[in-house]
Amino acid sequence: MDLAHSPADEAFRAEARAWLRAHVPARPLPSLETAEGFAAHRAWEAELAAGGWSAVNWPERYGGRDCGLTRWLLFEEEYWAAGAPGRVGQNGVSLLAPTLFEHGTEEQRSRVLPPMAAGEVVWAQAWSEPEAGSDLASLRARAVRADGGWRLSGQKAWSSRAAFADRAFGLFRTDPGADAPHRGLGYFMFDLRAPGVTVRPVGRLDGKPAFAELFLDGVFVPDEDVIGRPGEGWRIAMSTAADERGLTLRSPGRFLASAARLHALWQDRGGPPEAADRVADALIGARAYQLFTWAAASRVLAGERLGPESSLNKVFWSEYDIALHETALDLLGEDGETGDTPWAEGYVFALAGPIYAGANEIQRDIVAERLLGLPKGRRT
Amino acid sequence: MRFLLDAEQRAFARSLDAMLGAAGTTAAVRDWSRGDRARGWALWSRIAEAGVFALAVPEKYEGLGPRPVDLVVAFVELGRHAVPGPLAETVAAAALLSGPGPAERFLAGLASGRSAATVAREGRYALDGDAVTLRLALTADGLRLAPGHGPVRPSLDPARRLTRLSPGGELLDAAPAVDRALRWARLATAAQALGVGLALLERTVAHVHRRVQFGAPIGSFQAVKHRLADVKIALEFARPLVLGAAVTMTAADVAAAKASAGEAAYASARAALQLHGALGYTAEYDLSLWLTKAAALRTAWGTPGECRAEVLRAHGQVH
């Protein structure tokens, strides 16, 4: 058991650090939840990609560095410590890409991944619907067989950044007669600017048009944009969901950096004793999450697959993130209320954590039933 | 980087678990609480034979150590089985006595289990001072071999007996490694607390499967499930802190491990008590052995507040 990284891994870290130091914008970019910020973040993705840093763990032929999980984690530590911008390509990089690696065809990978890495095509996730949130399997948007492909119809909701994104991936019902709601679903990629798509931006809590509703009316999708076989959509989506909640959606690097900034803020404010315990808890929580992730990564590297444990992660980081930001706002006092600080922006973002990527109540059910073996409850 | 127990360490945990499970530990705990220590010491010898105390003692003094990761693995099992006695204190004593000086004469006895030690910092209680052969007092002028102890006071955990050490006695070391000993004691206590928390969760999960109310096992109610899920999450995030602290042995990592394992075990105890209903509130039912220990270990060798302060202090130094 050891936590030390090899000299080669440390050299990789140093290289990443040097590159980031030379390239991270001196001033924070405008919020990526606005049109202006989205464009600025897209340009940043392109710069990252030009340096070869936008998807370090991917194979080189798709624009990555083939550097493996350990180095990805080290890169993430450096990335967030350097104060680099949030990733506008997040949904694609952390959700669609792993799905394509596991279930896609080589043709799909070589077509979709390089422009994703470069920020040329930004992806949105189209899973949720107005009537299908926690109970995702009840979704109604449908895919009907057409010549050479499928036609998608129905409504999707809460698609992050879909207001400005280019394409989307999501689940549609291919077989309304299937014997269970989660059977008979297909997983499709489609163009957000295709004929028949209407995107209606929705303001999030602070009014920024962060997500959108999608209305689809007979949108044509060619067969090459179906991931896996129609009917297997649920299984494919659930393996992605484990990624989303597990290792890749929120790397520990992000929280280590936030906790260090919180500690600095606390010291700047004179180290008020009434906040000391909460600041300490933020430092302890970031370290716990880091070590938990290293343990999970070690198991993956040893050939194990992560299962429902990713639900432990999801609840932990989402609640951690809120507590950390609440502490920061309390330390800022009146200045925290002004709303235009990075802490306020982070706070608004953190508030959604227990809701998306599977509401925390659903994650607790998974922990209780699948990790503790408690009886399934009655669910309507 | 390979932050994973190896096969040997996992086998070590399993064999301790099997040994303690078969050894009638709960009877030893109840005897120990009454001051009857025969069974407790028999258990102690078997734990020592398994090499547990030797892990804290350097090889040149007939030990196997120092091997903090293996020690953590062992202490989680000691906690899971609610083993009584000055376990962390004996580890702290080994850490204190591992430096050069006359003190070395005690180490082989600690490693082999022939003797057990208690350690008290200035102004604090010593655990089981009435039971041990070696009483170490950390005083203003160094480390002393205390000649005796004061009256025994009860603890929240009936299996823990608290005493003050008598002043005076032989000066063993004028500049003892107090910080080092504190780190070892804290680490061992954190691991023990983690084990206590895990045992409480395990027992509670079994109980909520069995107990039927309103025509269904109470474990099928979502309020019950979510409470246990939160306990599971707290314990699973304390575990890597405890193991990570054993790898680095820095003051901040050890304090973080102690604070979070202590809090997680305590949360496990609160949930266990609540979900067992009145049954859990009885001394007769064995659950009480772990419930009370979780409360006591939370403050032993550093309250959550002291540990958090240590984390802040250490973090301040890095920056």
Ligand SMILES: Cc1cc2nc3c(=O)[nH]c(=O)nc-3n(C[C@H](O)[C@H](O)[C@H](O)COP(=O)(O)OP(=O)(O)OC[C@H]3O[C@@H](n4cnc5c(N)ncnc54)[C@H](O)[C@@H]3O)c2cc1C
């Ligand atoms: C900021 C943000 C970004 C998002 N981005 C995307 C995206 O990019 N793509 C996408 O597809 N979706 C996205 N979502 C949607 C998200 O996945 C859903 O909000 C989520 O699955 C919950 O569904 P719902 O909002 O319909 O809540 P509901 O399912 O209506 O649930 C409401 C609340 O009821 C409780 N609840 C529900 N069911 C249970 C149960 N069985 N037991 C106990 N409690 C329960 C939970 O507290 C839950 O939060 C996003 C959401 C947010 C807030």
